[in-house]
């Protein structure tokens with residue numbers, strides 16, 4: 001009897017420890033919320049492949065065309081247009097730009113990720 005009680009106490013302790021440590025890092029959470037109104041999967045792709053350039057701290061040229069930090073301030077029409085442009089650039093293999101693709105191949109989205117952006121951009125409507 002005593003042995004069983006001890007066991008379950010130990011199991012609870014181990015489970016608690018696991019839950020404490022499995023918590024995702026703060027950095028990953030920040031990235032996941034890059035654009036508050038984007039679904040998580042879109043935020044993930046954009047954070048991994050586009051944020052080095054298309055954010056307030058990014059490149060001047062890049063952010064003048066598309067700035068995820070300012071996305072929520074875009075008009076609904078502009079958001080729709082930018083969502084379409086995002087897929088158009090990926091479909092043509094134009095983003096990230098060639099130089100970046102060569103230096104940082106890890107930035108290149110996968111075919112599945114491009115497909116996710118495609119579906120999202122086709123059904124994109126602001127303020128949902």
Ligand code: HEC
Pocket residue numbers: 046049050051052053054059061062065066082085086087089090095096097100107109
């Ligand atoms: C290494 C920097 C860099 C990365 C990473 C990058 N871009 Fe860009 N992007 C640019 C620059 C610079 C421009 C402006 C010049 C141009 O249009 O080529 C641009 C322009 C754009 C435009 C506007 C195109 C137009 O014709 O007006 C879109 C849309 C875009 N990027 C989407 C993306 C998406 C989506 C990603 C992520 C998958 C991404 N970019 C990743 C640098 C980057």
